[in-house]
Amino acid sequence: MSDHPRTITLPAVQLPVLETDVLVAGAGTAGCIAAIAAARQGASVILVEKTPVPGGTYTNGGIGANSFYAMSTDPSAAKRVVGGLPYELSQRLMEQTGATGYYPTPNDPHHSPYRFVADHEIYKGVISQMLLEAGVTVLLQTICFAVLTEDRNISAALIANKDGCSAIAAKQYIDASGDGDLARFAGLEQIDMWQDYHTVSGGSTGLVFGMAGVDIDRMVKENPQGAVKLSSAELDVPGMCAEQYAFTTMKDPERYQAISALEMRPFTSMSSIHKGEMTYINNSKGVDCDATKALDYSTAELKMRVKIMQFANALKTTVPGFEESYINWAAIQLGVRASKITICDHMISLDEITSATRFEDEIGLFGFEDLMNYKHPECEIKDPGFYGFPYRMLLPKGCDNLLMAGRCVTTDIKAHMSTRNVPGCQVMGQGAGVAAALCAKKDCTTRELSYPVLRDALLAQGVILE
Incomplete structure (x- = not known):
């Protein structure tokens, strides 16, 4: 394919517009949780996904989760730090005999005290049921290929599916595409991460x-x-x-x-x-x-x-x-595992992770570092074995009605090995979903949202913040 292909000019077209409070791009690990959280917070939500099934890494990769608990060599003393929708989802998977439950792994080289593995086929059904129950409008086999911007806001996202091309006009947008597609289409600052990955994996x-x-x-x-x-x-x-x-x-x-x-x-x-x-x-x-x-x-x-x-x-x-x-x-x-990372108001560093840093604007807690083994002992999280996710890590620079969630937010490659894990992405998804719903209801920008209001709403949805 040529770097400079010839172009054609399309005639002006009138696209049908779907209106909603919140648009979530990507029904993966973060996106499904974000959509459900926003809907439960009272927002109307459209969720767009390019594949035929929702769920992301679990349905497409079936990887076990090691990180609902703080890092510890003693499972009996470990603190569970992930609650809310990710934990509810795990319980519902177990009810459908579609998961192992949390089983102790005292010899895990990452000091992860418990492991949880789900059946990918049962996961598809459970996450679909939760989306339907929440009233989320889900458009599968649908791609978002462009956005329209005005000042520091996204005014519409353009999508394509069996109905042809159309636009979605939302009050708030969540980029859970994994690759930061909405942010890229909006021209926001990003860096490539994928070339660095061979240094750690x-x-x-x-x-x-x-x-x-x-x-x-x-x-x-x-x-x-x-x-x-x-x-x-x-x-x-x-x-x-x-x-x-x-x-x-x-x-x-x-x-x-x-x-x-x-x-x-x-x-x-x-x-x-x-x-x-x-x-x-x-x-x-x-x-x-x-x-x-x-x-x-x-x-x-x-x-x-x-x-x-x-x-x-x-x-x-x-x-x-x-x-x-x-x-x-x-x-x-x-x-x-990595593609483009979007520059946000706060970029979590490896030092913040290993120092078990807490923040004044947390949307959740997390306690896992994929590189904490004999090759990278510097990645061990100090006591008590977990750290905070600040709300600021979800806010891309240059846009006031877009939140990022998932593996597209951490520039430090070793830190990225922590934040990209399944429950971590789910925690970000719930934080982004609740915040987007509140911003849509209050007609405010993501940076104008009162943190105490956000914190109360997250606690009401079962998120663990202490």
């Missing part, structure tokens, strides 16, 4: 999948150098287990040469929540790409589909216990 993208027909006991018994059980729990949930494994080729590269040849990361995280099934296989050695560019993103999607096929075949031919296995699901879209 395997790649800026990944694609999670699962395999059935796995003899897990044999895998562990006959791969003593490669397969290690990290944690497990006895669950009182029919048909569900809770086992986490690390599979590594580092200690026996000759034996696992077929895997090493694929240029995968030597470490692979695997979770089993159904017997005979390695439900979530997350190697994380994905294709580095700018996920905000259509061709780059599309090419990475195709390459990762090939890579997981090759990886699954290598497991079948190389690893005892996988001989009769087969891929039984794969995420419907590429998992992106």
Whole structure:
């Protein structure tokens, strides 16, 4: 594709306009929670999502959550710091036998005391039910491709779907797109994060999948150098287990040469929540790409589909216990860990995280650092093992009716490894949703909103702030 393609001029068109109090772009980890929170606060809400299903990382990646609790080596003494809608969602998943519940992981290298893993298919149903109950208008398979601005406000967002092109005029906007799409379309300041990702992890993208027909006991018994059980729990949930494994080729590269040849990361995280099934296989050695560019993103999607096929075949031919296995699901879209970060009034730093910093305008608490292991001991959060999320971290510079929520708000790459995690994004989503609803009701800008009013509303929705 040329950097300077020829252009055509479209005739002027009259677009139908949908009006609402709050528009949320992106029905992912942060966006679904933001939409439900805003609707429960009394706002009319439209939620726009490019994929056929809501839910984000859980439905498209099925990754376990390690971070509802403060960091601690003693699960019995750990404080739960995430409440509100994220916690309610976890309880409803458990009621539908679609989650492991919180099971202790005292030996977790990140000092995360509990792990929670959900079934991606049940998650789709539960989050859909919560959106319907809240009265959110959800437009799936819909993209937002531009915004109109006036002074320091967004006046409308342009969308496209089966109905053609239309506009949504909202009083308040929430960018939960992951890539900061609304902010980018509005011309707000952003930086690229994806090139830096190789300094802390395997790649800026990944694609999670699962395999059935796995003899897990044999895998562990006959791969003593490669397969290690990290944690497990006895669950009182029919048909569900809770086992986490690390599979590594580092200690026996000759034996696992077929895997090493694929240029995968030597470490692979695997979770089993159904017997005979390695439900979530997350190697994380994905294709580095700018996920905000259509061709780059599309090419990475195709390459990762090939890579997981090759990886699954290598497991079948190389690893005892996988001989009769087969891929039984794969995420419907590429998992992106980092792309563009939008500059906000406050950018959380690694020092603030590790120092367990608290703020005067908190919208929630969080207590996890993905890099807190033997390679990065400097990332450990000091006692009491959690820190605050300030409201200011949601406010993009240059716009007064837009809030950011999710993985698009932290410029420090090591700090980003904390804030991008699932419950952290959900906490931001609830803060943004409540704030947007209050601003719409009071007809004020995001920066004019009284924090005591916001705090009271968050507490009423069950958010933990102490």
